[in-house]
Amino acid sequence: MTKIITVAGGKGGTGKTTVAVNLSYLLSKRGKTILVDADVENPCVPATIAGRIVVNRIVEVKGFKPVFDYGKCVKCGLCVEKCPEHSLTMLPSGRIIYFETLCSGCSSCMLVCPANAISEGYRLEGLFRFGRALDTMDVIVGEIVPGNRRSGVLIARLIEENLENFRKYDFVVIDSPPGTFAGVYSTIKHAETILAVTEPTPLGVNDLRKFIKLARKYGKEDINVVVNKYGIPGGSYEEIERIVEELGLRLFKIPYSRIVFDSVVRGVLVVEEYPESDAAKSIERLALALS
Amino acid sequence: MEIVVASGKGGTGKTFVSSNLTYFLRSLGAKVVAVDADAEAPDLLLALGGASENVYSREVYRSRKAVIDHGRCVSCMKCFETCRFNAIELSNGKPVVVEEYCEGCGACSIVCPSNAISFVVKRTGLISCDVSKYGIKVVTADLEVGGRNTGELVYMAKEEAHRIADSEGAKYIVVDAAAGIGCPVISSLAGADILIVVVEPSPQSLKGARRLLEVAESFRTRNLLILNKYDLNPNFSEKVASTLGIEVLGKIPYDYTIVKAYASMTPFLAYSSGGRALKPLVESFRTLYEGVLK
Ligand code: SF4
Ligand code: SF4
Ligand code: SF4
Ligand code: SF4
Numbered sequence: 021m022t023k024i025i026t027v028a029g030g031k032g033g034t035g036k037t038t039v040a041v042n043l044s045y046l047l048s049k050r051g052k053t054i055l056v057d058a059d060v061e062n063p064c065v066p067a068t069i070a071g072r073i074v075v076n077r078i079v080e081v082k083g084f085k086p087v088f089d090y091g092k093c094v095k096c097g098l099c100v101e102k103c104p105e106h107s108l109t110m111l112p113s114g115r116i117i118y119f120e121t122l123c124s125g126c127s128s129c130m131l132v133c134p135a136n137a138i139s140e141g142y143r144l145e146g147l148f149r150f151g152r153a154l155d156t157m158d159v160i161v162g163e164i165v166p167g168n169r170r171s172g173v174l175i176a177r178l179i180e181e182n183l184e185n186f187r188k189y190d191f192v193v194i195d196s197p198p199g200t201f202a203g204v205y206s207t208i209k210h211a212e213t214i215l216a217v218t219e220p221t222p223l224g225v226n227d228l229r230k231f232i233k234l235a236r237k238y239g240k241e242d243i244n245v246v247v248n249k250y251g252i253p254g255g256s257y258e259e260i261e262r263i264v265e266e267l268g269l270r271l272f273k274i275p276y277s278r279i280v281f282d283s284v285v286r287g288v289l290v291v292e293e294y295p296e297s298d299a300a301k302s303i304e305r306l307a308l309a310l311s
Numbered sequence: 312m313e314i315v316v317a318s319g320k321g322g323t324g325k326t327f328v329s330s331n332l333t334y335f336l337r338s339l340g341a342k343v344v345a346v347d348a349d350a351e352a353p354d355l356l357l358a359l360g361g362a363s364e365n366v367y368s369r370e371v372y373r374s375r376k377a378v379i380d381h382g383r384c385v386s387c388m389k390c391f392e393t394c395r396f397n398a399i400e401l402s403n404g405k406p407v408v409v410e411e412y413c414e415g416c417g418a419c420s421i422v423c424p425s426n427a428i429s430f431v432v433k434r435t436g437l438i439s440c441d442v443s444k445y446g447i448k449v450v451t452a453d454l455e456v457g458g459r460n461t462g463e464l465v466y467m468a469k470e471e472a473h474r475i476a477d478s479e480g481a482k483y484i485v486v487d488a489a490a491g492i493g494c495p496v497i498s499s500l501a502g503a504d505i506l507i508v509v510v511e512p513s514p515q516s517l518k519g520a521r522r523l524l525e526v527a528e529s530f531r532t533r534n535l536l537i538l539n540k541y542d543l544n545p546n547f548s549e550k551v552a553s554t555l556g557i558e559v560l561g562k563i564p565y566d567y568t569i570v571k572a573y574a575s576m577t578p579f580l581a582y583s584s585g586g587r588a589l590k591p592l593v594e595s596f597r598t599l600y601e602g603v604l605k
Pocket of ligand 1: 084085086102103104105106107108122123124125126127128129130
């Protein structure tokens with residue numbers, strides 16, 4: 021049975037990738053594991069393990085782009101009219117101008133053209149790198165081409181197009197982007213277990229609330245709140261306890277320590293380098309509870 | 312003048328910088344409007360002490376979604392084959408629209424032979440304008456959970472801020488951008504004059520900042536760097552500064568007082584009676600004001 025665990029949580033920089041990497045490393049000792057870096061705008065898994073990934077396949081993810089045959093164009097203007105992104109415009113001469121940065125790649129223009137003047141072209145939207153990480157687990161890293169506005173589409177493809185593949189594993193750990201948009205929906209859509217990583221500040225709590233709202237909107241029941249940097253003075257601990265209790269969620273704490281920050285910067289795993297530390301033990305407990 | 316605070320990677324201190332910069336400008340007597348463009352996790356108003364008055368909130372309904380009339384559908388699967396966004400799935404041999412994935416592009420309805428596909432407009436989010444505890448107007452974009460069209464919402468919030476700034480004679484607009492380099496960040500950058508990149512000394516943050524600057528290139532913003540928590544790894548901070556090669560506005564040390572200020576929902580500059588970060592932060596803002604904004 022495959023278990024899909026999504027590490028998400030609303031606010032950025034709370035430690036999602038740290039949790040995802042350490043957790044998947046521990047899970048890989050218990051079963052066949054794949055880690056999916058779905059934070060395609062800024063994938064941090066490679067840096068967090070100092071590049072200890074052997075890439076064995078790179079998939080270029082392509083999107084549609086219209087290619088115009090001006091010889092065939094009858095200047096009817098239908099493509100301009102139907103383009104939902106206003107990325108086409110017609111000059112007084114009747115020539116069609118295409119603004120690629122606005123284009124979503126929906127292909128409506130090609131579908132409505134009565135003269136077959138538009139054909140299918142491609143543009144690179146991003147890369148999926150498949151490989152093996154730390155010698156213990158498989159990994160997929162998604163990365164969008166800078167300037168592309170549709171990270172949600174790329175994330176949806178990363179998850180949906182690899183879903184079959186996921187079924188070959190015992191554990192699939194998805195490192196989600198921050199936020200609560202449709203791309204985050206993709207990462208939780210098929211997940212049995214959600215980890216909402218947060219930090220004990222009013223801002224962390226605020227974003228946690230919005231994220232839990234998203235997870236519950238889609239019927240997710242196994243939501244686990246993971247409070248990183250637990251112990252910083254003046255933290256919003258009561259707030260978090262209240263949310264967890266009210267909604268009947270599970271709570272895990274990762275104590276604040278310099279070791280965690282240093283490990284992240286150096287690209288080593290807390291659970292591998294400092295297995296005796298409190299931080300490592302707290303992630304062990306999390307892994308145990310999830311496996 | 313529009314100043315955008317962004318980072319590429321989340322959690323490096325964007326909201327910390329933007330809330331305090333806004334507060335700083337305000338305490339100089341300058342008029343300033345703040346925009347929370349992190350529509351998926353908006354926190355700026357909180358960081359500025361919370362709302363003392365809600366000026367208005369406006370629901371935005373702009374997200375077009377396809378709807379299939381199964382009474383008319385002849386199960387030809389053309390829509391399924393045509394949709395480029397995984398937004399049509401098959402359920403018991405019938406096509407169903409996954410609303411979260413639907414871009415409302417209309418391609419499916421063009422190919423549908425039985426006119427079974429129509430469109431509805433769903434909630435995109437909320438735009439609100441509040442006066443914060445410190446008398447600062449904050450325009451917040453708040454995306455519907457699971458929503459798309461974040462960039463559009465950000466544009467609307469910025470337009471709103473410009474309208475307010477014009478009518479009140481405010482010279483500065485400070486935009487707190489989202490994490491990442493995607494749609495909302497691109498909308499934040501469009502039309503901005505100054506980009507403040509906030510980094511922390513980690514390879515992850517460096518990479519995020521590089522990707523951000525790559526995106527910013529086409530917008531011709533003046534780019535400035537704030538090295539946050541620089542003392543956690545001074546050598547790497549130097550590396551970040553030299554790799555990015557943009558003007559360094561300041562280096563802010565790690566300071567527990569910042570967390571405490573957050574905990575009391577007070578801008579650090581209003582809270583601190585002298586944390587380590589106070590002086591360097593004020594210095595950077597002064598450099599910015601004297602050298603660039605004035
Ligand atoms: S593919 Fe879609 S968005 Fe792009 S030009 Fe054609 S109709 Fe417009
Ligand atoms: S729809 Fe085809 S024929 Fe009509 S203007 Fe566009 S490209 Fe030309
Ligand atoms: S409107 Fe576009 S995105 Fe939505 S289902 Fe139809 S083809 Fe897919
Ligand atoms: S294209 Fe129209 S008729 Fe064909 S499956 Fe889709 S909705 Fe049904």
